[in-house]
Amino acid sequence: VQEAGEYNTKMHPMWQGPLVVPGGDRQSPIDIVVRKSVFDSELKPLLTNYDPRTCQQIWNNGYSFLVEYDDTADKSTLEGGPLQDKFRLCQFHFHWGESNAWGSEHTLDRRLFPAELHLVHWNSNKYSLFEEAVMEENGLAVIGVFLKVGKRHEGLQKLVDALPAIRHKGSVVEFTKFDPACLLPTNTDDYWTYHGSLTTPPLTESVTWIVMKQHIEVSHDQVCEVYEVKYFSHGCYQGF
Ligand SMILES: CC(C)NC[C@H](O)COc1ccc(S(N)(=O)=O)cc1
Numbered sequence: 218v219q220e221a222g223e224y225n226t227k228m229h230p231m232w233q234g235p236l237v238v239p240g241g242d243r244q245s246p247i248d249i250v251v252r253k254s255v256f257d258s259e260l261k262p263l264l265t266n267y268d269p270r271t272c273q274q275i276w277n278n279g280y281s282f283l284v285e286y287d288d289t290a291d292k293s294t295l296e297g298g299p300l301q302d303k304f305r306l307c308q309f310h311f312h313w314g315e316s317n318a319w320g321s322e323h324t325l326d327r328r329l330f331p332a333e334l335h336l337v338h339w340n341s342n343k344y345s346l347f348e349e350a351v352m353e354e355n356g357l358a359v360i361g362v363f364l365k366v367g368k369r370h371e372g373l374q375k376l377v378d379a380l381p382a383i384r385h386k387g388s389v390v391e392f393t394k395f396d397p398a399c400l401l402p403t404n405t406d407d408y409w410t411y412h413g414s415l416t417t418p419p420l421t422e423s424v425t426w427i428v429m430k431q432h433i434e435v436s437h438d439q440v441c442e443v444y445e446v447k448y449f450s451h452g453c454y455q456g457f
């Protein structure tokens with residue numbers, strides 16, 4: 218999948234670190250070949266239990282903007298689906314392109330979407346910190362949701378309105394009472410799941426991916442607001 222322009226892929230000169238993770242045979246993202254996916258009757262429905270009061274802040278890390286949650290207790294959790302343990306939500310973020318032509322990391326039969334949402338959770342039955350779980354097999358569970366440009370997404374607007382405050386890399390602003398469940402598609406029973414890795418450094422193969430079959434829609438205006446967010450600091454372009 219061509220990821221030109223994405224600043225956090227191996228194709229880009231800003232990429233620091235190994236191009237291939239030693240023994241990397243579970244690297245994400247992947248192309249999901251729908252007709253080759255196999256139905257698994259053992260899979261349970263996904264069970265998300267998010268508490269909006271754990272929402273803390275939104276920040277621009279230079280690659281994307283992240284909404285971070287208080288993960289010091291089992292208050293916003295994910296279980297069920299392919300998972301045997303309880304996982305704690307720590308953050309969600311998006312991957313956008315610079316045009317609607319591309320942006321998603323996973324693809325469906327080679328089809329790119331304008332953007333992809335990742336809700337990142339870590340295994341709180343087995344580990345006590347995200348940083349610990351990120352290095353371990355079965356440490357993380359990430360829900361991927363494809364975005365398409367269409368009707369306005371009411372729930373997303375609160376997030377879009379906060380973006381001007383984090384225009385430049387490194388900026389952080391308080392962001393509270395946001396329920397990430399509003400970003401999930403109406404049907405969360407249909408998903409593809411596979412064992413993969415983080416899609417950006419440290420690329421560790423610790424992720425159970427759960428990619429939703431149903432996408433969500435956001436309006437063109439909402440997408441333009443996202444393109445306004447700059448991923449370099451204070452107006453000067455860095456790097457290559
Ligand atoms: C090494 C520690 C300190 N920092 C790691 C950093 O948070 C990276 O975390 C992540 C978390 C999620 C993803 S993705 N796109 O696969 O959902 C990628 C990197």
Ligand SMILES: [Zn+2]
Nearest residue numbers: 310312335416
């Ligand atoms: Zn991601």
